[in-house]
Amino acid sequence: MLQRISSKTVSAREVRPALAALQPVENATLALRVYRGLREMLMAGQVQPGQKLTLRELAGALGTSPMPVREAVQRLAVEGALEALPNRTIRVPVMTKTRFREVRRIRIALEGLAVEEATRHLRAPDFARLEKYNGEFTRGLQRRHPDLSRVFRANKELHFAVYEAAAMPVLLGAIESLWLQIGPVLYLSLRTRADYRGRSPAPDWHSRLLGALRRRDAVSARRALEGDLMSAGEQILAEGELPE
Amino acid sequence: MLQRISSKTVSAREVRPALAALQPVENATLALRVYRGLREMLMAGQVQPGQKLTLRELAGALGTSPMPVREAVQRLAVEGALEALPNRTIRVPVMTKTRFREVRRIRIALEGLAVEEATRHLRAPDFARLEKYNGEFTRGLQRRHPDLSRVFRANKELHFAVYEAAAMPVLLGAIESLWLQIGPVLYLSLRTRADYRGRSPAPDWHSRLLGALRRRDAVSARRALEGDLMSAGEQILAEGELPE
DNA sequence: CTAAGTATAATGTGATCACATATCAACCTT
DNA sequence: AAGGTTGATATGTGATCACATTATACTTAG
Secondary structure, three states: OOOOOOOOOOOHHHHOHHHOOOOOOOOOOHHHHHHHHHHHHHHOOOOOOOOEEOHHHHHHHHOOOHHHHHHHHHHHHHHOOOEEOOOOOEEOOOOOHHHHHHHHHHHHHHHHHHHHHHHOOOOHHHHHHHHHHHHHHHHHHHOOOOOHHHHHHHHHHHHHHHHHHOOOHHHHHHHHHHHHHHHHHHHHHHHOOOOOOOOOOOOOHHHHHHHHHHOOOHHHHHHHHHHHHHHHHHHHHHHOOOOO | OOOOOOOOOOOHHHHOHHHOOOOOOOOOOHHHHHHHHHHHHHHOOOOOOOOEEOHHHHHHHHOOOHHHHHHHHHHHHHHOOOEEOOOOOEEOOOOOHHHHHHHHHHHHHHHHHHHHHHHHHOOHHHHHHHHHHHHHHHHHHHOOOOOHHHHHHHHHHHHHHHHHHOOOHHHHHHHHHHHHHHHHHHHHHHHOOOOOOOOOOOOOHHHHHHHHHHOOOHHHHHHHHHHHHHHHHHHHHHHOOOOO
């Protein structure tokens, strides 16, 4: 969360139609690209919780000097996606069950607020996109061998499409930070399961959520979101093999 | 905001009573000390919103190289206490009225959750400390020329003593991050007012909160906190001269 | 006189180096 | 054999330097 503020200068493509073909050039700092790379790696669950990381090792793998890695790692540590131990070593945080439950409660508070607020902002054209994401999600789950990374992406896009509609940037940043902490565990714990089919939550919380949003029923929308987070969380707690 | 994880090794003072007089030695990195210094500066409202900062300037003032300042500033930017513009310049964020209202809503959600949870954890001896802070706060306000920094500190200590009792570390970090964003505005806007006496909130929300906590009445405790945040916020919005 | 272009100064970024500290193994002492 | 010591290796931290980019002031064309 909290990338650099996006540039507000008028882009040239709008001024000169002849230059419309120009792609925006990559302008980000090296540290920012390293940050995004590590972030992806974490959210995709490609590193084991508790694993120790060294700056030089990461720098070597990424082909940079340790400097930008330092910034990126430090940033992820502030967000809770990595852990800076007092020994001055860095490791992937271990998500305990109690910690998972705590994050779930915070998520219900914050994402519930976002859903309530989004109820007042969502317009008809928005729902097309929401339905599309929800379709990808449910269809992905019904496949014989679900591509979990696609399913998770659709789930994330659905949730954040709603949250962004709330138009509360600070809140959005806080929610993203929590997803970053939960992401690796979520993916890892579900990836270990052989069969995910038929486990779609008994009440289809996503559809209930979208229905409530269409009716501008903030209370029901919040309740549907709570159901979604609680039931998904119970699956993780039951089968995710979290310590403690 | 996730400092380094505190060391869990058994401190020597508990093992050998003879060494009880030993003070813990300063072990933090330079970057961490710079971070704390800047943090204090921001929370105390010693810099103007919108003011631009440069690394070399800060480093010169602090007597260090730009390096640790870089880390500290980057960290504060992640937490939202500073702003990294796309021009690669750093400035103190400007708090608009709408942004202030958004943060207030998030605070009510998070700090309300903390209060509810604290209701189940607070024990009799805890209340002595809470009453002490509350006493400092109200007495400080009744003075002819209130020392606002003392009043704010007492207020902060009271609130966080409750939040810490909730025993939810992730939640505590999120709340601290919000206070860090609000702090400078809070102090600045109130400092400009000539007279603060007699403005103590009509219903004494702090006392109501403590009373509800004693009775283990989570609902009333949350309501008291909401009243506190809302009424304090209205004062800022009315007299704080925030832009927009 | 206004706006575009240009030169100079200043700033953040990234690389490299030096150093204090932590980690771990082998070794020694009791 | 257990606890302590010592030495070697590796790691994060901070300083210094080089460079691309940005900001600012100045100049110049229209």
